[in-house]
Amino acid sequence: MEHNESTNIIQLSTNNSKMPNKSKYRYLSQPYNSTCISFEILDITLNDAGYYAGGIDKEKALSLGHGVVLQVSGHPTKPEIIGNLNVSVGSYSELTCSSKSTSAPDYYAKLETLDYTWFVNGTKKDKENNQKLSLHVTKDLRYNKYSCTAMGKKLMSESSDTVQINPLYEPNQLSIHPEPSLNYGKLTVKDGKTIGPYDCLADCNPPCEIIWKYKDTAGTFHDATVSGHTLSVLTVSRNISLLRCIAKYMGKTDDKKKHNIPLDVQYLDNPVLFVSDKFEEPNHTVKIKEGKEFQIFCNVNGNPEPKITLRKDASDSEIKQSTSGDWLNHTMKSLQCSDIGTYKCTGISPEFNDTEEMFRINVTCDTRKDTSLKMKTLYGSKSGQDVKVTVAVPVIANPPPQKSALRWFGPIANSSIMSMVFQQDVPYKHWINSSIPIINQNYFGNYTLKYNMTEVITITINAEDVPQVPRNFTGYSYASGFINLTWVSGFDGGKVQHFILSIKDRIGWQELANLSDPGQGRVVHYESGRLNPGQEYWYQLKSCNKINCSKESANITITAKAEPRLSVLLDKTFVIGASSAVVILILTIVFVLIILKRKTALNRQDNQQDGAEIADQPDVVLYAAVDKSAFQKNQNKADVVAEAVPEKKDENDTLYAVVEKKTTTEANPSAIKKESEQKNKSKKERQEGATAAEATGASATSRNVNQDGLIYIDVDFAKKPENPDKNEKPKIHGEEDRTEYTFVDFSKRAPVVKEKPKKEEEK
Structure with missing residues (x-):
């Protein structure tokens, strides 16, 4: 500070290039020329801090060292963090927080020491x-943000800008997103399908360069189309066979950088x-002779290994x-016509x-x-x-049989037999339908049947007709x-x-005998x-089999030879005996009926006294069943018996040998069954008794005779059911139709x- 009386009291100088503002200073020393200088600094700022010295001139003021230092308290400057931020992982990084004090000039910085504070993420x-x-x-x-502040004696600086450490490291492993779903360590995909997109991520700093490649089955790698990573x-x-992701770190690659x-x-x-x-084109037809061996090979490539099946005509079996493997082999030892068809080789894979x-x-x-079909021969x-x-x-043939090659050989040569061929449900099975004429008996x-003169089958056609009319009926x-x-027995129609x-x-024709056939052309005898x-007798003869009887019948009329006079007398004697019987x-x-009528009247009185009602009871019926079916075992051994004089017969022309009277009190199934069996047995005996002997001349009869040769009858009165109508008169019925009769006529001997x-x- 200099004293200049002519101009200013205070003259200021500074090392700064810019001159200080003189108006900030006010001189206070009195007198003006006093050697003790006092002045005042107005509006103190940080720029006012410094070393103040006084003297005649600038050089003397500074050289004397009699000055003072003005220290102005202020905030330290904003710190700056200095250091290497790109550091490899595992190394150390040193950061420096740099700030300056503003409370004193730089050349007096030692007058204020700064303290530093570090912050991590605030x-x-x-x-x-x-x-x-x-x-x-x-x-x-790399995720941390670092900052710092500087602190003077009184004031703190503002916070520095944040900095981040950039850790440098190579990729440890690569990852794929989305992550492929592996099965047994492999990504399963069908041929022709697409995969992707896939992101290949590598954890490395600085970021790695990502490359995609694929490997073929020969082992060669090829570049794949990528977009970035x-x-x-x-x-x-x-x-x-393989996809590979490669990460290049700082231009280098190694095994750790592959996925x-x-x-x-x-x-x-x-x-x-x-x-x-031999290779066979699909849908091709293979022609082969029956009995030959045939081999089929079917190859199906696939992954996974497919199942191969061989079927015929789309059958389920x-x-x-x-x-094992992708081959199917099948050998058919001896081909048959049944092997004709379409075969299908199928590859099956999930x-x-x-x-x-x-x-x-x-x-x-x-x-x-x-032979698989039954045929009538x-x-x-x-x-x-x-x-x-x-x-x-039914025949098996391939190709189908030709109608022109079919021929039947039979009893009649050169017979015209028409045949037609029809295919069955499969191509190798056919029906040969033929129509064989049977004009007369010579055709049986x-x-x-022959095809190309090779025998196919032989059939037999037997006669099955109504028999002929018996010949020479005499x-x-x-x-x-x-x-x-x-x-004489003629043609029997092919049946027994x-x-x-x-x-x-006088009523009509009545069956007299049923005779068996001794054989065609044989003579049959019947003795009456x-x-x-x-007396004149009319006879009729028919031939019958299971089909029917002959369409016509043979008829003859014969007059029985007359007998001597003595025989006539004997016959009359026997007639008188029969009439007495x-x-x-x-x-x-009559005696039995009177007793039954009495008993019936008594039963009615008992029922009226008791007040009981009897309903649904069958009529009281007395009937006579005359059995004319067989002789008794001990017959008369006489050669001649008395002859009965013909008399008028009833409309059924029935002789009665057994008279039965049956009464049943209630419906008894067992009794009914027994009665039915007795009736059937009686009927059967009559039929058997009416059958004449064959050529032996012995005749059969249906009458019963006693030891004297006279006709006799057995009367059997069995108990019948009670009839509610006690006043009804008894009736006599025939065995078969139960027709009411008033008399019984025995007219034949x-x-x-x-x-x-x-x-x-003895039997």
Whole structure:
């Protein structure tokens, strides 16, 4: 500070280039020329801080060292953090917080010492008050923000700008997003499908360069299409085995910077066919002779290993299935016509539609009978101009049999037999339908069907017609009252036949005998037995079998030979004896009826007294069942018996030998059954008794005679059910139709009874 009287009291000078503002200072010394200088600084600022010295001139003021220092308290300058921020992980980083005091000039900086405070992410870091901060660098430091402040004696600086450590490190491993779903360490994908996009992420600083490659089945790597670190959508084929993500760090690569994605590319190819070691085009037809060996090879490539099946005609049943590998082998030792058809080789793999190829086997086989089907070989037929037997022969043949090569051989040579061929449900099975005419009996016999003169089958056509009318039906009376009939057995229609001989009476034809057939062309005999001498008899003969009887019948009329006078007298005697028997029978019946009527009246009175009502009871019926079916075992051994004089018969012309009277109090099923069995047995006996002997001449009869040769009757009165109507009169009914009768007529005489052998009598 200088004194200049002429101008100013105070003259200011400074080392700064800019002159201080003189108006800030006010001189206070008195007198003005006093050597003790006093002045005042107005509006103190940080710029006013400094060293103040006085003297005559600037040089003397500074040299004397008699000055003072003005210290102005102020905030330290904003700190700046200095240090290496890019540090490898595992190293140390040192940061320096730099600030200046504003309370004194720089040349007096020692007058104020600054203190420093460090902050991490805005939080004060304890025990770090030094200007320098030392850090052990890890990956996590990249997330921290560091700042600091400077503190003077009184005032603190503002916070410094934040800084971050940039930890430098190589990638430890790579990651793929989205993460592939691996199965047994591989990514499963179908051939022709797409995968991606995939992001390959590498944890490295500075960031790595990402490269995608794929490896083929030959082991060669190829660049894949990428966008930055993302693998674009990739269409997968079966020749890709691996995807690889590569991360380049600082231009370098090593095994730690690779990530592999193994691929399991699945596929299923169409089958490839080989028939007998030759490649076979799909849907092709293989022709082969019956009996030959045939081999089928089917190859189906696929991943995973497919299942291969062989089927025929889309049937549910498998012919064969592969057990291992992608090949199926099948050998058919001896082909048959049944092997004709379409065969299908199928490849089956999960998640894929089945693949298949088909081929056809056409087996040629000769025409032969189909034994799998039942066929009728025995036929029965009638004969006639319009009669034909239809024969259906099932055959196996491929190609189908030709109608022109079919021929039937039978009893009649060069017979015109029409045949037609019809296919069945499969191509190798056919029906040969033929119509064989049976014009007359000469056409019956064996017929053989031949194809190209090779026998197919033989059938037999037997006669099955109504029999012929018996031939040479004749008769004569060889003794008094005896007639002998003979005839010749004709064609029997192919069935067992019998002969029905009938006799005519005033009502009509009545069956007399049922005779068996001794054989075609044989003579049949029938002997009538004892008849009325001098009486004319009409006979009718028919041939019958299970089909029907002959359309016509043979008829003859014969007059029985007359008897001597003595025989007539004997017959009258026997007639008187028979009449006496009838009178005794009638008296017995009347006596029994009177007793029954009385008993019935008493029962009615008892019922009226008790007040009981009897309902649904059958009528009280007395009936006579005359059994004319068989002789008694001990017949009269006389050769001649008395002849009964014909009299007027009832409308059923029935003789009665057994009179039964049955009464039942309640419906008894067992009794009804027993009665029915008795009736059937009686009827059967009558029929058997009416059957005449064959050629032996012995005749059968239905009358019962006593030891004297007279007709006799057995009267059996069995108890019948009670009838509510106690006043109803008893009735006599016939055995079959239960027709009410008022009299019983015995008009015929007993037949001749021949003596039986003793052994037969003992039986």
